[in-house]
Amino acid sequence: xxxxxxxxxxxxxxxxxxxxxxxxxxxxxxxxxxxxxxxxxxxxxxxxxxxxxxxxxxxxxxxxxxxxxxxxxxxxxxxxxxxxxxxxxxxxxxxxxxxxxxxxxxxxxxxxxxxxxxxxxxxxxxxxxxxxxxxxxxxxxxxxxxxxxxxxxxxxxxxxxxxxxxxxxxxxxxxxxxxxxxxxxxxxxxxxxxxxxxxxxxxxxxxxxxxxxxxxxxxxxxxxxxxxxxxxxxxxxxxxxxxxxxxxxxxxxxxxxxxxxxxxxxxxxxxxxxxxxxxxxxxxxxxxxxxxxxxxxxxxxxxxxxxxxxxxxxxxxxxxxxxxxxxxxxxxxxxxxxxxxxxxxxxxxxxxxxxxxxxxxxxxxxxxxxxxxxxxxxxxxxxxxxxxxxxxxxxxxxxxxxxxxxxxxxxxxxxxxxxxxxxxxxxxxxxxxxxxxxxxxxxxxxxxxxxxxxxxxxxxxxxxxxxxxxxxxxxxxxxxxxxxxxxxxxxxxxxxxxxxxxxxxxxxxxxxxxxxx
Amino acid sequence: xxxxxxxxxxxxxxxxxxxxxxxxxxxxxxxxxxxxxxxxxxxxxxxxxxxxxxxxxxxxxxxxxxxxxxxxxxxxxxxxxxxxxxxxxxxxxxxxxxxxxxxxxxxxxxxxxxxxxxxxxxxxxxxxxxxxxxxxxxxxxxxxxxxxxxxxxxxxxxxxxxxxxxxxxxxxxxxxxxxxxxxxxxxxxxxxxxxxxxxxxxxxxxxxxxxxxxxxxxxxxxxxxxxxxxxxxxxxxxxxxxxxx
Numbered sequence: 018x019x020x021x022x023x024x025x026x027x028x029x030x031x032x033x034x035x036x037x038x039x040x041x042x043x044x045x046x047x048x049x050x051x052x053x054x055x056x057x058x059x060x061x062x063x064x065x066x067x068x069x070x071x072x073x074x075x076x077x078x079x080x081x082x083x084x085x086x087x088x089x090x091x092x093x094x095x096x097x098x099x100x101x102x103x104x105x106x107x108x109x110x111x112x113x114x115x116x117x118x119x120x121x122x123x124x125x126x127x128x129x130x131x132x133x134x135x136x137x138x139x140x141x142x143x144x145x146x147x148x149x150x151x152x153x154x155x156x157x158x159x160x161x162x163x164x165x166x167x168x169x170x171x172x173x174x175x176x177x178x179x180x181x182x183x184x185x186x187x188x189x190x191x192x193x194x195x196x197x198x199x200x201x202x203x204x205x206x207x208x209x210x211x212x213x214x215x216x217x218x219x220x221x222x223x224x225x226x227x228x229x230x231x232x233x234x235x236x237x238x239x240x241x242x243x244x245x246x247x248x249x250x251x252x253x254x255x256x257x258x259x260x261x262x263x264x265x266x267x268x269x270x271x272x273x274x275x276x277x278x279x280x281x282x283x284x285x286x287x288x289x290x291x292x293x294x295x296x297x298x299x300x301x302x303x304x305x306x307x308x309x310x311x312x313x314x315x316x317x318x319x320x321x322x323x324x325x326x327x328x329x330x331x332x333x334x335x336x337x338x339x340x341x342x343x344x345x346x347x348x349x350x351x352x353x354x355x356x357x358x359x360x361x362x363x364x365x366x367x368x369x370x371x372x373x374x375x376x377x378x379x380x381x382x383x384x385x386x387x388x389x390x391x392x393x394x395x396x397x398x399x400x401x402x403x404x405x406x407x408x409x410x411x412x413x414x415x416x417x418x419x420x421x422x423x424x425x426x427x428x429x430x431x432x433x434x435x436x437x438x439x440x441x442x443x444x445x446x447x448x449x450x451x452x453x454x455x456x457x458x459x460x461x462x463x464x465x466x467x468x469x470x471x472x473x474x475x476x477x478x479x480x481x482x483x484x485x486x487x488x489x490x491x492x493x494x495x496x497x498x499x500x501x502x503x504x505x506x507x508x509x510x511x512x513x514x515x516x517x518x519x520x521x522x523x524x525x526x527x528x529x530x531x532x533x534x
Numbered sequence: 535x536x537x538x539x540x541x542x543x544x545x546x547x548x549x550x551x552x553x554x555x556x557x558x559x560x561x562x563x564x565x566x567x568x569x570x571x572x573x574x575x576x577x578x579x580x581x582x583x584x585x586x587x588x589x590x591x592x593x594x595x596x597x598x599x600x601x602x603x604x605x606x607x608x609x610x611x612x613x614x615x616x617x618x619x620x621x622x623x624x625x626x627x628x629x630x631x632x633x634x635x636x637x638x639x640x641x642x643x644x645x646x647x648x649x650x651x652x653x654x655x656x657x658x659x660x661x662x663x664x665x666x667x668x669x670x671x672x673x674x675x676x677x678x679x680x681x682x683x684x685x686x687x688x689x690x691x692x693x694x695x696x697x698x699x700x701x702x703x704x705x706x707x708x709x710x711x712x713x714x715x716x717x718x719x720x721x722x723x724x725x726x727x728x729x730x731x732x733x734x735x736x737x738x739x740x741x742x743x744x745x746x747x748x749x750x751x752x753x754x755x756x757x758x759x760x761x762x763x764x765x766x767x768x769x770x771x772x773x774x775x776x777x778x779x
Contacts, residue, residue: 018650018651018652019627019630019650019651019673021625021626021627021630021649021651022625023625023626023649024649024650024651027646027649356642356646357642423587423621424621424623426587427587427615427617427621428634428637429610430585430586430587430610430613430615431585431610431611431613431614431615431635431637431638431695432607432608432609432610432611432612432637432638432639432695433607433634433637433638433645434607434637434641434642434645436642436645437637437640437641437642437645438637440642440645440646440649441623441626441634441637441645441649445623445625445626445649446623446624446625448625449625
């Protein structure tokens with residue numbers, strides 16, 4: 018066997034073997050019936066007025082939470098990006114060591130999944146919409162900061178240098194030299210993060226923080242599958258509309274020609290939506306349930322006792338095992354699916370399936386799977402794998418659509434089947450960048466195991482939930498630190514592997530969503 | 535003689551730009567046709583229309599009397615194309631690229647097995663032999679080969695396809711004279727081994743009129759129209775000068 022890049026992209030599908038064999042034995046009595054009821058309800062969602070009212074009400078809450086969290090993260094993301102970019106240290110003559118320190122500092126909140134932030138903040142702020150908003154805003158600000166600062170650093174510095182040389186002040190350089198170049202990226206990546214924020218807000222809702230996620234969770238637990246599908250379809254249609262709007266807006270040429278208009282109109286629209294969202298969520302009332310002054314740092318001794326109690330090695334192994342299997346599914350299935358159904362109708366159907374998969378938060382997929390399968394590591398892997406398959410499938414399709422189709426046509430005209438033409442003429446060319454993106458995706462999946470663990474009864478996430486419920490703060494601290502360490506190790510490993518793939522000077526994936534969720 | 539390829543009043547235009555204008559020609563079995571013309575005269579477009587990758591705006595293209603879009607997979611594989619940019623897959627090895635020539639006769643599972651390197655190399659070896667390539671290159675990556683070697687891999691892939699006609703689009707551009715002669719020789723000389731009998735019909739587009747030895751017929755294209763279509767013996771300097779004016 019030859020381990021070339023196309024093979025490395027397809028081989029992970031083997032993860033399906035252990036998952037399928039486990040899941041097959043874990044289906045519980047009555048599970049098949051529930052499964053049938055669930056899927057048959059897809060075409061028969063509930064249209065009862067009280068259900069529709071609750072769903073649309075929930076959707077408005079989710080969008081409000083997402084919008085506020087996203088706006089805050091965009092503001093802080095841009096500000097932090099500026100002070101962690103090379104140009105800032107040249108313009109303001111600040112010592113460079115501060116940049117390194119800030120970068121390390123920002124990687125810590127970024128390493129914690131928004132759900133973990135949500136669970137931690139819930140303990141401090143009590144049940145309020147602001148928990149969800151901050152849970153989104155904190156990690157997203159740091160993510161945005163990294164992406165935007167990378168983009169600023171990648172800019173051609175020549176034009177900025179010429180502005181500095183003619184005596185322009187730092188602010189003038191930023192406004193006239195930097196802003197026009199970075200603005201299209203802000204629109205493109207910022208739009209993408211709004212989609213992520215809506216998904217994130219839905220996920221937080223599944224854990225009781227309000228919005229359509231809460232509706233979904235309640236309907237799922239009470240086995241009201243028709244209501245579940247009402248929420249799913251509303252969510253899918255909303256995300257679809259948003260994707261289409263963003264697709265239209267993010268035409269870079271159009272933006273660059275009308276930066277002034279785009280900036281002003283964008284700011285006005287965001288401000289109006291923000292005001293509506295804040296009003297909708299009932300203003301800024303934070304009821305702190307914990308006296309922050311009473312929090313004391315744990316002693317070393319108590320931390321050591323907590324480490325002994327946790328069985329960290331087992332939990333880390335479980336977390337890595339879930340992540341690896343889930344990555345296998347997410348990476349391996351899209352190429353095989355596209356190869357099996359290469360016609361345009363087949364590709365459209367697959368695209369719709371991916372859309373549903375990526376719209377549903379993985380804990381919700383896990384909850385649905387748990388209706389007919391006993392909890393296990395395989396269920397957790399399957400849930401994360403399905404959700405991320407939706408993301409990777411979309412990225413693969415978009416990149417293949419953008420690429421030269423002529424090689425595939427040439428294969429087809431020489432008699433090759435549509436499937437073989439897709440494989441040789443389209444996929445092989447994309448395998449390098451698909452592999453690079455998959456490595457990056459492993460980091461995201463690693464973070465998501467925290468969320469899935471809470472539902473699926475496995476890994477560090479499950480222990481975190483337990484420790485939070487029993488107010489074992491030392492354990493919480495250790496688990497969160499472990500998560501951050503795992504994410505940082507994963508990021509640096511996949512970063513160097515990615516760099517080695519990109520060094521081969523092949524076309525890389527869409528430059529903007531390098532750090533996504 | 536059997537008519538293999540038949541172009542009937544074929545025109546192709548994109549917007550107001552006429553890339554091919556009312557082309558009618560047929561290629562008989564055994565003919566070795568050289569397509570001459572300046573850059574932009576329509577040589578590549580004609581090759582693409584003839585192999586079905588471009589659809590004519592007006593007119594029909596027939597392969598053995600059947601319209602190209604009605605051909606079955608096996609029939610499509612009878613038309614082999616040697617592309618100017620070769621269309622080799624950089625991510626795969628030489629052997630996997632050569633095997634890709636057989637995709638017209640094989641199913642998707644075979645295609646997947648080839649990607650995984652699970653196909654017997656025997657046929658690939660024979661194809662490399664026909665294309666005068668050393669066996670040692672079989673597991674090399676495409677990017678590690680020279681331009682001439684890559685050209686031979688593309689020919690070996692054609693050999694594996696076993697076409698009845700070869701349409702070659704500028705196969706000699708960017709090759710030094712010695713390699714260009716070798717490649718032309720490969721395309722025009724009858725070759726036969728246990729695996730392969732080369733087709734005795736080909737259409738080769740050329741930008742150099744000094745490489746016409748071995749051809750039986752010459753078609754000159756100018757601004758998307760046939761300027762002349764004559765047996766090689768009737769070609770003279772005047773024709774060529776007028777074509778390149």
